[in-house]
Amino acid sequence: LTLRDDLRDQLKGMYDLQRLTSRVATGRCSPRDLSCLSTTLGQLPRLKACLSERRSARLQTLEQRIDLCAEVRQAISETLVDDPPVSAGDGNVVREGFNAELDEFRELSRGGKQWIAGYQAKESERTGIPSLKIGFNKVFGYYLEVTAAHLDKVPDDYIRKQTLKNQERFITPELKEYEGKVLRAEDRAIALEQEILGRLKEDVARYVARLLATADALAEVDVFTGLAALAAVGGYCRPEVTEDPVLDIREGRHPVLDRLMPSGQFVPNDVRLGVDTEQIEQTGRADGLNGRVQIITGPNMAGKSTYIRQGALLTIMSQMGSFVPASEARIGVADRVFARVGASDELGRGQSTFMVEMTETARILNSATRRSVVILDEIGRGTSTYDGISLAWSITEHLHDETACRTMFATHYHELTDLTQTLKHAANWHVSVQENNDDVIFMHRVVEGAAGRSYGIHVARLAGVPGTVTERATRILEALENQNVNEEGQSTVPKREPKRQQQQLRLFDFPEDPLLDEIRQLNVDEMTPREAMDELYRLHQEIARRDDE
Structure with missing residues (x-):
């Protein structure tokens, strides 16, 4: 057996040590809880032996953190019967010969x-x-x-x-x-049993700190073995984690859907996002990557939302130390992962779906940094078409020019595909489909380039919308599309104005107040409330003194 299998076999015979210890600490443990605690402690020597003399420094640390607490196990096993009842009031809790x-x-x-x-x-x-x-x-x-x-x-x-x-x-x-x-x-007899049980609880409670430390170590071992088993069964790869803000995944799969769907049915996709500064410095090129902003178009039900969520999930998995479902992955460290997906309202707060969407988007725009990963799904769909396109267009420009973070934007606004003409590090991707007369087959494959159509009317036909309605919708769509292009067939959306440089100096250039330097140097995190109040009073007195002068 492998180390992974050995550890999993040992963990299967254990109970939730943290929960059991919490019940001991609060005095709410039953005889059955104490018996389960003893059983768990009995498994520790074999598990500790599995971890001993391993090359991994982390496994060595975990082995040292596991406290056998042999005194606790001995006290419980000597006092209680092998299979005690849940309630002490039922009697027959204490072992024959103990008292x-x-x-x-x-x-x-x-x-x-x-x-x-x-x-x-x-x-x-x-x-x-x-x-x-x-x-x-x-x-x-x-x-x-x-x-x-x-x-x-x-x-x-x-x-x-x-x-x-x-x-x-x-x-x-x-x-x-x-x-x-x-x-x-x-x-x-029952009264004496309860007295003996009470003393046992008090004795075990003295080991709570050691038991909790062991529970934390076991939890980490459990996570490692679970991730290792999943990686082995799912054919995961070990990602390369880099400082560059890239997201380069080959044949990536959604970690949840890949397990839920029958084997081989999920269609893997590549994610090539970011600007590889290391490669540019060495070769002068950024081969294989398509900029920091991906604009992903395609029909409903084709897999756009799955694709962008997959990219975010694989970023989190790699950073937590897990293998990822892909054939190859190079993922840059992210300080945060922001997601604006789904549609929901908060009626209790009087916020509509669109208000919730804009609030979350504002949080992203104000908080994201160059190292963040942002996924956006259908931004702007909760308002009118032109308002939605305008907001989506401007938000994309801001994330590209100001924030400069890795962004995956799934949208049905095909007008946004024109952004690649003005944004240097933006790229168009789309979910491919295969048309057969009036039928559409979703390939679930994300490829480079912009989608030619949204196929919303085709999806409506698949959903059972009457033919007269979809035919009328097709004629209306043609009329609306012709209104948004000029004579050359180009989008009529105006280009973004470049930033204006400040040309004129200020007439009066006042020096900065020395008090600002004092305030900047204050370490407010280490100040007590009393010290903070004293400092605030001192600053107030200083400003009042200046006013008097």
Whole structure:
């Protein structure tokens, strides 16, 4: 077996150590929880042995962090039975031989019950009542029950306690004497068991910090083995993580859909995004990459959203140390991954779908940096067509010129494909389709170039929209498309004006106030609230002094 298989076999026999320890720390653990804790600790020596003397520095560190806590396991296994009940009130929690007094109470309890069974047989024979039986209830304890047909055989020493429709119930001094012994023994046994269990909980609680540290190490081992198993089964590759802001993935697959769909059915795609500064410095070219902004067009249901989410997910997976579902991958470190996908509103806040979309977009534009990865899906679709195109156009320009981050923008606005004529590091990609007369076959393959059509009317036809509606829509589409191009067939969207350089110096160039330097030098993260208030008061006094002068 491989190390991965060995570790997974050991982990299968363990319970959630962090959850069990949390219950111990809060005093809410049951006997069953303590037994599960002991079982988990019993697996640790074998797992620790699997990790020992490994070349990986991380595995060596994890092996050292795993604390066997042998004292805890020994205390639990010596005290509790192998399969204790969930509740301590059910009894039979503490192991035989652990406490002599408890064993005595248990023996008396078992012996008393045996005596009652023998007493019933003896009385039945003495009285000649074959149906005589002994019962118990919480009102008056044990009793002798005689049916109405045998009441004439009841001896004089029986004391009547209850009369029912077809039988009567009696007690005897001898029966009550043994009843007292049995019940007291059972109660005292349960009370003593709970006392022993309480002491055990207190003893285990002293090891909470060590148990939690071990739980953290086990969680990390669990993640590593899970990722390793997934990579082996899914044919993942080890990505090259670089400082360059690139996203170069060959034959990449969506990590979730690749597992959900039948084997071989998911269509892999390349992602070639970013500007490889290292390659440009060495060769003067950026072969294989298509700029930092991808504008992805294509019909609905063709896979645009899957494609851009796949790129973001593989970025996260590579940065967390996982292999990725691809044949080859070179992925630059990202400080954050921003996503504006899907459509939702927040009625509780009085925000429409479009308002939510714009709020999230504003957060991206104000927070993204050169090292960020941004995926945008259908920005601007929640408003009018021209407003949506205008916003999408301007947002793309801002991400390209100002933020200069890796961006994947899936859109149905085909006018945006003209941006590659004015944006140096933008590229058009589209999801290919195959047309057969009036039918459309989605190839789910993302290739270079802009899509010629959106195929929205074709999708509507596939969805069952009446033919008269789709035919009318086709004629309207032709009329609308002719309105947005000039005589040469080019888009009528105006080009972006370049930044204006400041040509004239200010008439009065005031020097910067020294107080600004003082404020910049303040380390507010390490100041106490009192120190911050004192500093604010000092600055206020300084400004007031200047005003007086």
